Amino acid sequence: MENSVINKKSEPASSVEPVLQVKDLNLAFNTPRGQAKILEGVNFDLFPREILALVGETGSGKSVTAKSILNLIPERSRETRGQVLFGVKDLLTISGKELGTIRGNRISMVFQNPQSSINPVFTLGEQISRLIRLYLSAKINDLKFKTQCSQKQAVESIAREKLNEVGLTDIKRMLKLYASEVSGGMAQRYRIALALISSPEILIADEATSALDVTVQAHILKLMKDLCKNKRTAILFITHDLGIAAQICDRVAVMYAGRIVEVAETKKIFKNPLHPYTRGLLKAVPKLGKNKPLSFVPGIIPDLVSPPRGCRFHSRCDQAMDICHKQKPESLKLEDNHNVSCFLYKE
Amino acid sequence: MLLFLCKRFVGLIALLIALSTLVFFFTRSLPGDAAALYIGGNAKPEQIERARTELGLDKPLIVQYKRYMERLLHADMGISLRTHRPVFKDLMEKIPMSFELVLWALFIATFFGVSFGVIAAYFQGSLIDDTIKGFTSAAVSIPIFFLALLLQLLFFNYLGWFPLQGRIDSFLEFTDPLQNITGFSMVDTLISGNFKAFFNVSWHMVLPVTALFVGPLGIIARLTRSSLLDVMDQDYIMAARASGISERVLFFYYGLRNALSPVLTVIGLSVALILLSTFYVEMIFNWPGIGYYSLAAIMSLDYTALMGVTLMIGTVYVIANTIMDILRRIIDPRIK
Numbered sequence: 001m002e003n004s005v006i007n008k009k010s011e012p013a014s015s016v017e018p019v020l021q022v023k024d025l026n027l028a029f030n031t032p033r034g035q036a037k038i039l040e041g042v043n044f045d046l047f048p049r050e051i052l053a054l055v056g057e058t059g060s061g062k063s064v065t066a067k068s069i070l071n072l073i074p075e076r077s078r079e080t081r082g083q084v085l086f087g088v089k090d091l092l093t094i095s096g097k098e099l100g101t102i103r104g105n106r107i108s109m110v111f112q113n114p115q116s117s118i119n120p121v122f123t124l125g126e127q128i129s130r131l132i133r134l135y136l137s138a139k140i141n142d143l144k145f146k147t148q149c150s151q152k153q154a155v156e157s158i159a160r161e162k163l164n165e166v167g168l169t170d171i172k173r174m175l176k177l178y179a180s181e182v183s184g185g186m187a188q189r190y191r192i193a194l195a196l197i198s199s200p201e202i203l204i205a206d207e208a209t210s211a212l213d214v215t216v217q218a219h220i221l222k223l224m225k226d227l228c229k230n231k232r233t234a235i236l237f238i239t240h241d242l243g244i245a246a247q248i249c250d251r252v253a254v255m256y257a258g259r260i261v262e263v264a265e266t267k268k269i270f271k272n273p274l275h276p277y278t279r280g281l282l283k284a285v286p287k288l289g290k291n292k293p294l295s296f297v298p299g300i301i302p303d304l305v306s307p308p309r310g311c312r313f314h315s316r317c318d319q320a321m322d323i324c325h326k327q328k329p330e331s332l333k334l335e336d337n338h339n340v341s342c343f344l345y346k347e
Numbered sequence: 348m349l350l351f352l353c354k355r356f357v358g359l360i361a362l363l364i365a366l367s368t369l370v371f372f373f374t375r376s377l378p379g380d381a382a383a384l385y386i387g388g389n390a391k392p393e394q395i396e397r398a399r400t401e402l403g404l405d406k407p408l409i410v411q412y413k414r415y416m417e418r419l420l421h422a423d424m425g426i427s428l429r430t431h432r433p434v435f436k437d438l439m440e441k442i443p444m445s446f447e448l449v450l451w452a453l454f455i456a457t458f459f460g461v462s463f464g465v466i467a468a469y470f471q472g473s474l475i476d477d478t479i480k481g482f483t484s485a486a487v488s489i490p491i492f493f494l495a496l497l498l499q500l501l502f503f504n505y506l507g508w509f510p511l512q513g514r515i516d517s518f519l520e521f522t523d524p525l526q527n528i529t530g531f532s533m534v535d536t537l538i539s540g541n542f543k544a545f546f547n548v549s550w551h552m553v554l555p556v557t558a559l560f561v562g563p564l565g566i567i568a569r570l571t572r573s574s575l576l577d578v579m580d581q582d583y584i585m586a587a588r589a590s591g592i593s594e595r596v597l598f599f600y601y602g603l604r605n606a607l608s609p610v611l612t613v614i615g616l617s618v619a620l621i622l623l624s625t626f627y628v629e630m631i632f633n634w635p636g637i638g639y640y641s642l643a644a645i646m647s648l649d650y651t652a653l654m655g656v657t658l659m660i661g662t663v664y665v666i667a668n669t670i671m672d673i674l675r676r677i678i679d680p681r682i683k
Binding site: 074076101103111119131 | 472580581582583584585586587588589590591592593594596601604605608678679680681
């Protein structure tokens, strides 16, 4: 569609090929009131080993974008257009069988609510063993050969090693527990261990720390960052928390009402936000010590069944011009790989 | 687990005691003079009085209750006012005949109910799903006595495939009579090598069993389907899908086990439904089981027999539900 040029050649290293390219992703749900256009031309690249934050308000389409990458949204009552390129493969069109070889193996995902994303009627041990048998059969055989142990022992010792990596202790006991018997922090560490078993090229973290309390959150963030550095995994980090994005991410993509409105390096976007929405978001972050009333972006996310014409943000924008009501802004590539979709920066 | 079993067992005993107490006081509040019924028509007042003393009905209610409970411990439910035989003996004769129908119906309803539910959920939205949905909603809505009559009309009257009623053809009762070993006619005929009677008895059971299983099958199938579809929408299924587990494992292993817990509860409830239905079905198919026996007991105000039947059915129901609870506990560790 109109903005296919977004960060084609982005840093960190402009010569490096992206591992994942989302191109002009459109997604609409058929609702009784009409089609809700949830995503409208989402474009971004994810480069090897980088951490890219996808930030935005609730309802901006972050999670839908993440789930669309692995084609996890049920097919009934949805329409999708666009491409999700992983290497040369378009994940939206390849067969279910082929997708099965990528899901969990080369692209993993961690979800928002750790306890509800673990099957409640199987032990943690059962669930991790299945994935170990699925992805590490070579390692199991290796271990069986070296230590002359049984298949079960080999799987268990790998499980112990993997759970140790994410900082879990007392694993022998833990393997016999169920999801309802562990804390949120433990459950999320466990989920991260599961996601990293296959040493994936990409980890998608969909609000992975939002349901945890702040101290646990900090641990998990550090853990993810370290592990991915070691395993050379790129992370797509979806969050509504700008603070977290600033802490661990290399680049930030800001999403609003189904579109990415600004992409830049973390430092640049925090120092010099260009899009009026990004500015509003940054102003709305509460600061300690300053006794000022909290700022916010006025208005709410528009109804996506009948989205506003032109720029989807114009009704909440304090710098809206005539053209904003009529035309959709294209993504403009400015210096330092700073991309923004706003008419303010069009010459 | 052991603790859980012990707790369930203690609960079971308490329930049975409560049940027998309720049954005792309910039947005693029924109108009618039991002693007069026992002795029969045209009895002299002193004969009735003698019967009253003999049955212990002249004592205060609380003493009678104590005696009743003591006797129950020895499997003694008193003498039937109608047949003048020990109620326990009567029941032991009738129960197997009904249970033969009940167990078959329960087995078929469970097996096919769960299978149809799983198939419908797996092919959600397809023609198969619609067919199963149509069939099961009809199965749930049709009244059992009406269904039984329809079956007789179609399979006996028009097609002539199955016998109208009874347990066995009357001429076979003379040529190859049933031997009473366990009371289950199919088992007895097999044990005694009486194959002619075996096929005849099986043949007679088809229609009553069909009338019994159709409703519960519909209920179980519909619940299995909706429970599975609900589970397949859960976060943990999506998370497992995202971690590359195949759709088949997701559905038949991870999904099904989660979905079965409510299904087991309904299977337990189906036991009650089927037991209740045997009352009509035995009437319509002239099947000499517990339903037939209780109806006769009700008509003649045979309160000892009624107490026996109620207690027995209650016991079966409570035990069935305890078994289902234990099974649920096994497949779902969250149940405490």
